[in-house]
Amino acid sequence: xxxxxxxxxxxxxxxxxxxxxxxxxxxxxxxxxxxxxxxxxxxxxxxxxxxxxxxxxxxxxxxxxxxxxxxxxxxxxxxxxxxxxxxxxxxxxxxxxxxxxxxxxxxxxxxxxxxxxxxxxxxxxxxxxxxxxxxxxxxxxxxxxxxxxxxxxx
Numbered sequence: 001x002x003x004x005x006x007x008x009x010x011x012x013x014x015x016x017x018x019x020x021x022x023x024x025x026x027x028x029x030x031x032x033x034x035x036x037x038x039x040x041x042x043x044x045x046x047x048x049x050x051x052x053x054x055x056x057x058x059x060x061x062x063x064x065x066x067x068x069x070x071x072x073x074x075x076x077x078x079x080x081x082x083x084x085x086x087x088x089x090x091x092x093x094x095x096x097x098x099x100x101x102x103x104x105x106x107x108x109x110x111x112x113x114x115x116x117x118x119x120x121x122x123x124x125x126x127x128x129x130x131x132x133x134x135x136x137x138x139x140x141x142x143x144x145x146x147x148x149x150x151x152x153x154x
Contacts, residue, residue: 001025003101009033010111013041020115025107034064042068 001008009029013021022041026033042049052073055061065074101107121140128136 001101001107003104003107008104008107010107011037012115013037020118023108023111023115025104025111027104029058029060031060031064034058034060035068038064038068 001010006027009026011024011026011033013023015021022037022044024037024040026037038053049069050072052075053065053069054075054077055065057076061076062074065072101110121137121144
């Protein structure tokens with residue numbers, strides 16, 4: 001993404017179900033940035049190292065994953081990281097509505113809670129019937145109303 005004419009990279013970790021685990025906006029896309037992101041994801045997941053890590057073909061990933069995730073298998077192949085790529089779509093749509101982000105900090109402040117709320121309201125549909133999907137959505141909206149109304153009362 002471009003912020004004030006400079007290219008920034010949106011790093012996103014997604015689990016096997018398509019749930020966004022973490023997001024980081026950085027100016028660089030090198031080994032140090034990749035390692036920083038991998039360590040950040042590990043810290044957020046209570047240090048649980050994944051069995052397999054799937055990335056795109058960026059050359060910075062293998063050395064970074066060897067250092068940050070020495071016991072994980074690293075796979076790089078075209079199409080394997082589609083879950084992560086598809087999770088970018090709501091962000092890009094929202095970015096257009098907001099008419100771009102003004103700074104990397106602005107993007108970071110917006111994207112972290114946006115992805116958490118998005119995970120809550122967008123159950124993964126690939127194995128749900130339409131009625132079950134509607135039921136999940138209704139439960140999510142009820143939970144959201146309970147939380148927001150509890151915040152107003154206090």
